[in-house]
Amino acid sequence: xxxxxxxxxxxxxxxxxxxxxxxxxxxxxxxxxxxxxxxxxxxxxxxxxxxxxxxxxxxxxxxxxxxxxxxxxxxxxxxxxxxxxxxxxxxxxxxxxxxxxxxxxxxxxxxxxxxxxxxxxxxxxxxxxxxxxxxxxxxxxxxxxxxxxxxxxxxxxxxxxxxxxxxxxxxxxxxxxxxxxxxxxxxxxxxxxxxxxxxxxxxxxxxxxxxxxxxxxxxxxxxxxxxxxxxxxxxxxxxxxxxxxxxxxxxxxxxxxxxxxxxxxxxxxxxxxxxxxxxxxxxxxxxxxxxxxxxxxxxxxxxxxxxxxxxxxxxxxxxxxxxxxxxxxxxxxxxxxxxxxxxxxxxxxxxxxxxxxxxxxxxxxxxxxxxxxxxxxxxxxxxxxxxxxxxxxxxxxxxxxxxxxxxxxxxxxxxxxxxxxxxxxxxxxxxxxxxxxxxxxxxxxxxx
DNA sequence: TCTGGGGTCCTAGGACCC
DNA sequence: TCTGGGGTCCTAGGACCC
Numbered sequence: 001x002x003x004x005x006x007x008x009x010x011x012x013x014x015x016x017x018x019x020x021x022x023x024x025x026x027x028x029x030x031x032x033x034x035x036x037x038x039x040x041x042x043x044x045x046x047x048x049x050x051x052x053x054x055x056x057x058x059x060x061x062x063x064x065x066x067x068x069x070x071x072x073x074x075x076x077x078x079x080x081x082x083x084x085x086x087x088x089x090x091x092x093x094x095x096x097x098x099x100x101x102x103x104x105x106x107x108x109x110x111x112x113x114x115x116x117x118x119x120x121x122x123x124x125x126x127x128x129x130x131x132x133x134x135x136x137x138x139x140x141x142x143x144x145x146x147x148x149x150x151x152x153x154x155x156x157x158x159x160x161x162x163x164x165x166x167x168x169x170x171x172x173x174x175x176x177x178x179x180x181x182x183x184x185x186x187x188x189x190x191x192x193x194x195x196x197x198x199x200x201x202x203x204x205x206x207x208x209x210x211x212x213x214x215x216x217x218x219x220x221x222x223x224x225x226x227x228x229x230x231x232x233x234x235x236x237x238x239x240x241x242x243x244x245x246x247x248x249x250x251x252x253x254x255x256x257x258x259x260x261x262x263x264x265x266x267x268x269x270x271x272x273x274x275x276x277x278x279x280x281x282x283x284x285x286x287x288x289x290x291x292x293x294x295x296x297x298x299x300x301x302x303x304x305x306x307x308x309x310x311x312x313x314x315x316x317x318x319x320x321x322x323x324x325x326x327x328x329x330x331x332x333x334x335x336x337x338x339x340x341x342x343x344x345x346x347x348x349x350x351x352x353x354x355x356x357x358x359x360x361x362x363x364x365x366x367x368x369x370x371x372x373x374x375x376x377x378x379x380x381x382x383x384x385x386x387x388x389x390x391x392x393x394x395x396x397x398x399x400x401x402x403x404x405x406x407x408x409x410x411x412x413x414x415x416x417x418x419x420x421x422x423x424x425x426x427x428x429x430x431x432x433x434x435x436x437x438x439x440x441x442x443x444x445x446x447x448x
Numbered sequence: 449t450c451t452g453g454g455g456t457c458c459t460a461g462g463a464c465c466c
Numbered sequence: 467t468c469t470g471g472g473g474t475c476c477t478a479g480g481a482c483c484c
Contacts, residue, residue: 035466056470063466063470079469097470124466124473210464241476243463270472319469331459371471 013233013254016242020254026132026139026162026189027259029169030146032109033157033177035126036064039105040095042155043436051092055080058274059096059428096429104437108154116146121260129166131259143185163188166257167250170207171198171225198226198251208247213240225251265377266303271296272371275425278317279367282356285314286349288425292372293341293348300339300374301403306383308337308376310344312351317368326365328355337376337383341399348372370425 012021032038036054041047051068055061062069062078072090074083080094087094106125113120119131130146132139143160150158161172168188175197176186188194204214206225216239222228229251237245246256271292279285289312300307315327330351338344357365434442 058468058470060469077470081468084468127466208464212463240463243476267474268472272471274470317469369470373472 013249015233015245015249015256018256020249020256022253023164023255024189025164026135026187027164027166027169028130028132028139028143028146029123029161029166029173030113030128030130030143030150030158031161031173031177032126032150033159034064034066035106035156036095036097036102037066037069038156039102040098040433041066042105044433047093047095051090052095053087053092054095054097055431056097057429058276059094059430060274063097094431096432098433098435100435100438101433105154105156109150109156109158112150112153113146116142116149119259119261122263129169129259131261132162139189140185140187143187144183147184158184160185161188162186163194164253165250165255166259167207167247168194168253171201171205171251174201174205195226198229199224201225203228206247206251208243213244216240265379266305268373268375268377269296269299269303269305269307270371270373271299272313272369272373273425274369275367276428277424279314279370279425280364282353284425285352285356285367285370287419287423288370289314289348289352289372290345290419291425292370293344294419296372296374297339297341297344297399298403298406300377301399304380305377306334306337306339306380307344307374308334308378309374310334310347310351311373311375312348312371313373314352314355314367314370316365324365326357326367328352328357330354331375337378339380339399340396341402344372 012019014020037047037052040052040054047066049068050066051072051074052066053062053069053074054064056063060080062074062076062080062083065074065076069092072086072092074086074092080087083092086092102125109126110120110122110128113128113130117130117132121129123129132142135142139162143162147158147160150156159173159176161169161174161176162185163169163172172186172188175188176182176184179186186197188197201224203209203217203223203225204211206228209217209228217223217228220239222231228248231239231248233245233248236248240247249256273288273292275288279288293310296307296310309331311329311331313327313329316323316325318325318327332347332351334343334347352370436442
């Protein structure tokens, strides 16, 4: 340092085989505030200004909280039964999750964002990375305008973080949410501001630091984002793996995580559910497995994919160590690769039967969760040709008809008999809001 | 008696994310 | 009584081959 500062090449670092160097391209992360709660509040005014939470499938745990609920000390992923008293005392309103609604609102938010930058990466249902390079000094103003537009056009409040790497942009976003001084937009392109903020953010809040890494780092005396940033790269790799080494580099402004404006080919897909009541008979389990396999086949067809591997699993309640425990999982090859409902259901039920530990007296294991995981996904068009393809034109026409009917009249209008009609295994959702924007019968009505 | 080494592929499991 | 679901990436270790 000093008065004779010289211009020199920015320092480059090698991480694995990749050379990384300092970047001054601003990346913004725009994140919807309390997204699921905000979606519910769009259509139900009575939810505004009171503590609200949104529950996971089966109404089991908390997946979203309004500011009022956070202030009451309700934590993310908290089991609902543990906070029943608190909810009653403070009039906390609980909603079952309504993914049809959230997905639709998310698409609307994306539409607005697209008009603010040509380069956008949709990271999750409520977060997007936006490339702000080219806006120069106006980037902060631009970000603020983008935020206002989302608010005006969709009703959803957001915060924006700006920084040269994705990890720092996440950090900036965290600061924007926590500190009202930023007015919803925190820009960490400036070194001094960045350093100030990083000294005050605990490592547990950093994107990529989970509870395991947090514990390891704390044992080394590393508590703040700034301290993690200053950890030697080699030591980072030693404590974590290459993942932690990259994270340290990202905190220094060396981008290691690519901007993915074109979504990569997905690798796997899953349909898993907890049962409303424990499944004690193979019939019930087979019904649930059939329903999940049916849904998995639908998802494959929606994405124009076929799967080469299917894993079936089911297990008893892991939170009840005193009860008889059993967990089963089996992977099978699908040859030919398939997205046919019948192929998947047949294979899944056959595999599930192999692991069944039935007890004829009816006092068998109570399975609380079951699922189907598909891997080796390939686009239908790239499916390898078979020398002797099975001749099943009827299957294809049948699944087409199945999709058409369920598309038009709603999910589960037509199901395989195998799935059963009693649905005793089905998930609970006692507090679901109407599908305001995606079901004509559930449109909100206006009384004047 | 003394029984290689290096590469690749696959899988299971851990950690993390929203 | 009651504890989500759907993803990604990385590593270690076994199997297999020459």
